[in-house]
Amino acid sequence: MRVVRTVAELRGGLAGPRSAGSVVGLVPTMGAFHDGHLSLIRRARRECEVVVVSLFVNPTQFNEAADLAAYPRDERRDAALAAEAGVDYLFTPPVAEVYPTGFATTVSVAGLSETLEGAHRGRGHFDAVATVVTKLLNMVAPDIAYFGQKDVQQALVIKQLVRDLDLPARVEVCPTVREPDGLAMSSRNALLSESDRVQAAALPRALRAAVRAVRSGERDPAAIRSQAMSELTSSGVRPEYFELVSPDTLSPVARIDGEVLAVVAARVGAVRLIDNETIDPLLARPAAGDGGEHSEQEKLECIARC
Numbered sequence: 001m002r003v004v005r006t007v008a009e010l011r012g013g014l015a016g017p018r019s020a021g022s023v024v025g026l027v028p029t030m031g032a033f034h035d036g037h038l039s040l041i042r043r044a045r046r047e048c049e050v051v052v053v054s055l056f057v058n059p060t061q062f063n064e065a066a067d068l069a070a071y072p073r074d075e076r077r078d079a080a081l082a083a084e085a086g087v088d089y090l091f092t093p094p095v096a097e098v099y100p101t102g103f104a105t106t107v108s109v110a111g112l113s114e115t116l117e118g119a120h121r122g123r124g125h126f127d128a129v130a131t132v133v134t135k136l137l138n139m140v141a142p143d144i145a146y147f148g149q150k151d152v153q154q155a156l157v158i159k160q161l162v163r164d165l166d167l168p169a170r171v172e173v174c175p176t177v178r179e180p181d182g183l184a185m186s187s188r189n190a191l192l193s194e195s196d197r198v199q200a201a202a203l204p205r206a207l208r209a210a211v212r213a214v215r216s217g218e219r220d221p222a223a224i225r226s227q228a229m230s231e232l233t234s235s236g237v238r239p240e241y242f243e244l245v246s247p248d249t250l251s252p253v254a255r256i257d258g259e260v261l262a263v264v265a266a267r268v269g270a271v272r273l274i275d276n277e278t279i280d281p282l283l284a285r286p287a288a289g290d291g292g293e294h295s296e297q298e299k300l301e302c303i304a305r306c
């Protein structure tokens with residue numbers, strides 16, 4: 001594995017394999033790798049001849065200075081995990097390589113960027129994500145780029161910008177990898193105290209409550225939401241939002257008459273957590289760590305699937 005820090009070095013390395021027709025895959029990350037990241041990397045490894053992982057903690061997408069300062073960073077550990085997973089290039093540019101003096105362009109995806117996370121973190125969050133991902137897609141020029149369902153709104157924003165800007169990459173969205181109690185893996189989980197960690201498990205429980213309500217025939221979003229909310233409030237979690245929305249537009253649904261996305265965001269201790277679950281009223285399938293427990297084997301199978 002080569003660790004590269006400049007666009008010129010990266011393009012130089014990729015020119016040969018690309019002209020030989022190799023499929024190039026990109027996994028954009030902000031580092032502090034966990035099994036969620038590794039599931040994306042493993043899938044890219046299976047589907048692509050050349051795998052590039054970018055590791056860039058994008059300062060512009062943090063709406064709180066304290067969140068950026070506390071964001072976990074461990075490049076040495078990440079590099080070891082990436083090498084072990086068979087990554088070809090770990091692209092870790094310094095901030096000045098991505099935003100040189102005089103940088104003045106913003107990519108902004110209307111509509112999708114304005115709701116849920118956009119409404120709570122501020123519109124600038126997704127503008128910053130859209131801008132940095134557009135730049136990464138132009139720097140690496142991958143055939144396939146891999147993102148996680150965990151950040152579903154981000155994935156939708158990126159799909160939209162790839163379509164709108166005619167970027168020649170295919171976007172693949174991989175399933176959320178969870179801890180045994182259902183908590184979605186996240187680099188920020190490392191910042192949870194022991195008691196916060198117990199409270200955090202209320203988020204996947206709330207999503208499971210919504211799935212159960214739909215499976216038992218409930219079709220009224222308000223009734224489903226109130227069952228989910230009682231899981232949260234009984235654990236002392238006051239969410240910023242818990243909504244049932246369209247999986248395509250993220251608009252609230254008036255009634256469940258097809259696939260719906262349950263989305264939740266909550267601050268637990270000093271950490272802001274997000275999670276989501278797609279609910280198909282016609283399908284009975286495990287959701288958000290259904291049953292509360294995943295065996296080690298089930299977890300590995302879940303990781304292997306992506």
Ligand code: AMP
Nearest residue numbers: 029030031036147148150151176177185
């Ligand atoms: P991040 O480093 O948090 O920006 O995440 C990098 C990529 O990994 C994004 O596409 C995320 O959606 C994805 N990701 C983060 N957590 C998970 C998870 N638990 N399961 C699957 N993908 C994830």
